[in-house]
Amino acid sequence: MDKKLYTKEHEWILLEKNNTAIIGITNYAQKQLGDIVFVELPEIGKEFSKGEEIAVVESVKAASEVYSGVSGKIIEVNKNIINKPQVVNEDPEDKGWFVKIEISDLEEIEEFMSLKNYQTFCSDLE
Amino acid sequence: MSQNVQVKIKISPLNYFHRSHSAVMTNFSGWKLPLYYTGIIQEHNHVRKYAGLFDISHMGRIKINLESINILERHIPSDISGMKIGQVRYSVLINKVGNLVDDLLVYRLKESILLVVNASRLKEVLRNLLEISGLLFKELKNTAQISIQGPKSQSIIKKVFEESIKLKFMNVEEYNCKKFKFIISRTGYTGEDGFEIIGNKEGISSIILLFLKSQELKPIGLGARDSLRLEAGLCLYGNEIAESINPIEAKISWVLDKKRMKLGNFCGVNLFKNILKNGPKIRRYGFIITEKYIARNGAKVKNESGVIRGYISSGCFSPTLNKSICMGFIDSQWDKTEELFVKIRKKLIKIKKIDLPFVKHKYHN
Numbered sequence: 270m271d272k273k274l275y276t277k278e279h280e281w282i283l284l285e286k287n288n289t290a291i292i293g294i295t296n297y298a299q300k301q302l303g304d305i306v307f308v309e310l311p312e313i314g315k316e317f318s319k320g321e322e323i324a325v326v327e328s329v330k331a332a333s334e335v336y337s338g339v340s341g342k343i344i345e346v347n348k349n350i351i352n353k354p355q356v357v358n359e360d361p362e363d364k365g366w367f368v369k370i371e372i373s374d375l376e377e378i379e380e381f382m383s384l385k386n387y388q389t390f391c392s393d394l395e
Numbered sequence: 396m397s398q399n400v401q402v403k404i405k406i407s408p409l410n411y412f413h414r415s416h417s418a419v420m421t422n423f424s425g426w427k428l429p430l431y432y433t434g435i436i437q438e439h440n441h442v443r444k445y446a447g448l449f450d451i452s453h454m455g456r457i458k459i460n461l462e463s464i465n466i467l468e469r470h471i472p473s474d475i476s477g478m479k480i481g482q483v484r485y486s487v488l489i490n491k492v493g494n495l496v497d498d499l500l501v502y503r504l505k506e507s508i509l510l511v512v513n514a515s516r517l518k519e520v521l522r523n524l525l526e527i528s529g530l531l532f533k534e535l536k537n538t539a540q541i542s543i544q545g546p547k548s549q550s551i552i553k554k555v556f557e558e559s560i561k562l563k564f565m566n567v568e569e570y571n572c573k574k575f576k577f578i579i580s581r582t583g584y585t586g587e588d589g590f591e592i593i594g595n596k597e598g599i600s601s602i603i604l605l606f607l608k609s610q611e612l613k614p615i616g617l618g619a620r621d622s623l624r625l626e627a628g629l630c631l632y633g634n635e636i637a638e639s640i641n642p643i644e645a646k647i648s649w650v651l652d653k654k655r656m657k658l659g660n661f662c663g664v665n666l667f668k669n670i671l672k673n674g675p676k677i678r679r680y681g682f683i684i685t686e687k688y689i690a691r692n693g694a695k696v697k698n699e700s701g702v703i704r705g706y707i708s709s710g711c712f713s714p715t716l717n718k719s720i721c722m723g724f725i726d727s728q729w730d731k732t733e734e735l736f737v738k739i740r741k742k743l744i745k746i747k748k749i750d751l752p753f754v755k756h757k758y759h760n
Contacts, residue, residue, distance in 0.1 A: 300419055301419065301421075301430075303419070303430060303431055303434065303435040303618050304434055304435045304436040304437075304712075306436075306689070306712040307687040307688070307689065307712075307719075309687075309740075325740065327687075327688070327689045327712070328435070328712075329435045329436060329439075329618060329619075329622050329711055329712045329714070330430070330435065330618050330621065330622075330711070331691070332689065332691060358434075
């Protein structure tokens, strides 16, 4: 299985050791949002169920929710993007990461897309 | 091949231009249009400092026969028959019962009246115009329209049109250039000096190339078009004006011509007289938010005790002020000293009233 997976809501999930994962928004998502001006992140320790809203991004044009593709607990947030939200536009799939989560149910990952499938999914949206 | 059962998305005659400039496209009122080319904030700032080129071909353009002017006037509360050739007026189209069908620009040309209406309302406008008996009109389907906005607009226009363009703000004239005919008005939707140009597709396509020889001109998408108009405190149909919002509430009561109000010769006049007499129930205001939140259309406005005082009609991040700004409609009973809060994602965020426009208009007079 790939280590980096994608959701239909345009989030990426990078699986790491010990059932932890990093979540962010895809390049496609940041492009559609345009300039991001504010980011709202959850508190460390907060627990989420799959599909719940974990963060909010405000672009000039609209507010957009970031959903947790998996159930788990927030163990780290990227404070850098609160002060410099433009990092999400500049480098969404690396320096612009949102949260680090401790996954409680690994089976939930199975429905996510590989990069190739996600790219097909995006080109169908065009 | 599967049959196409979807509603067909409309494509601008300048779509090739958006593609060649790698625009990120978006759906807007059934049209596929550029959201931005390089970035909303960058484009926004470019218009305020230099000049921007907008494709506004999606807007509706309707020619009205001069003989129909009195019939048209029954549905527009401004002084239309008194307009001189070359004048442009911002007004509203009113239906039989006094509801606002759209806000629009009325151009008084030599041989006709031209209405420029919102893309989102074109269908409704045409349906309403059809219902007005005796009105002679025609939608100008095969036209394109661009807008050049910003402090450098005049010098950019000058370079292309050999004839000197001496238009004043809210004036229009017909010009020839490179064998094409154009209708140029000194109008816009950004609060800056600027021009809007109507022509056929070939004509507009050819002058775009000439305009873009100026390094100071950059193509601008719909994202910045909205943030620019919001900073300028201008109304957007569906948000600040609608069938259920009247011009007095929206604070554009100057569209109601005083003489014509007395004469009472347009639809809904008694309704508007009553609102003016008794005062509107709600009024439009501008607000700033100092916290990192943006109030969007529909967000509720409450007082400290949680009593609803109104709602937000539009909101965005203002690149010029580097702050979150919004407009909204508040109960007329509000005494302006009572603190107001907007509900954003279950939190109550303080908003502070500020005079409109957020950014001073710089029209050419």
